[in-house]
Amino acid sequence: MAHPGPIARLIEQFQKLPGIGEKTATRLAYHVLKSAPVLAQGLAEAIRRVKEEVVLCRSCWNLTDADPCAICRDDRRDPLQICVVEEPPDLLAIERTGKFRGHFHVLHGALSPLDGIGPDDLHFGELLDRLEKLGKKCEVIVATNLNADGEATALYLARILKPIGYRVTRLAQGIPTGGDLEYVDPLSIAKSLENRREL
């Protein structure tokens, strides 16, 4: 037996979401149908608002509902430290530490030769414009991921920023917390040796 039209449409929409197959989509659709109207209205409203109200901050390119975003508006933060991350969740991960009091710049991706993602596809130009306004006293802290694409992005940033006089630093790379030396890859051990510090 086929689902009635409106239910079939909802199942079809749920199925477009990542990681949701037909079974899960059907279960979710019938759940929405059976629950109180307030759930369906709340869900529809939240979905509509996320598309309408979330924009990119024109300064740091983070997701925000007010442009400039709360971080860019906060004048207690150090404007001369710019931490460059690939994606908004990376920014949140750094914010959660509570240890960083500078500003951010979100690239929205990483360089990837295999995927054809080049410098023109990310927010590098906007970073350069921002830095130019801030002057040469800026430090750019590169916090891209430590995989091949993240490293390529870090190399690229160093290459474009260092010759024009900016200080470029990279998050220290090394052995993860809980890491057992025996199982750690040689590159991480080499980086940890390089980045070792006094006890």
Next chain:
Amino acid sequence: MGHERTAAIVIKTTDFGESDRIVHFFTREFGRVRGVAKGAKRSLRRFIGSLEFPAHVDLRFFEKKTSDLVRVETATLKQQFAGIRGDLEKLSEASLLLEIVAFATGEHEPHRPLFDALVRGLTLIDGLNEWERKGPGVSRLLETRLLSLLGFEPGLAACVGCRKPLDDILHPVFSIARGGVLCDACASGERNLLPVGRDTLRLLAQGIRADIDLLPRFTWSPRTAREAALLIHPFAQAQLGRELRSLRFMEALARTVSP
């Protein structure tokens, strides 16, 4: 079906769900293989550093009857290629070689000579000094070598129209469409022809047969290196029937910064 073991190069890794990764390998014994590495995002023991492009690993996997994806059991690092990962130009070239291999081979179609040439090529790039001087020539020779092993060998020693030897051709030109050199007579009426020096064609022809470790000894001038790129890259894309993304990346990189 069952437990398998092979040498492999990691082509690409993508996150899958909360803690797993899907890894695309080019393996020596089984050709291209895609697999799920369970818990790879979190596991500090089983996969650390070994599922990153372009790692050379000793791969153990389990093949299920019901799935196209194998289950990656362990991947132990043989070579991490830190020299490639620490250099944008080397990384781009390694990507290009992997891209050629990925597009021109089928899943579960082993090609051992290709695998061995790829590993030796990556090892060469990884350790090569003076990249600016030697890199372009070595790169073109490696690309030509892999293309030849894949059955796309450019015709370099004689006219691909009438078999006239290169030495007897007055003004050799390279035809992307015909995949090789044309003599003056055969070239008339053909389109998209690239004028190319005899020396460039000879370098590429010798490179196809030479031992990979000896490739850095070939002497390139800026002109021969430039001509080789103008010839091999369009040739590769025409033979593979698609745009190579790594080439687009290299061009974008060259536009924005010069090392």
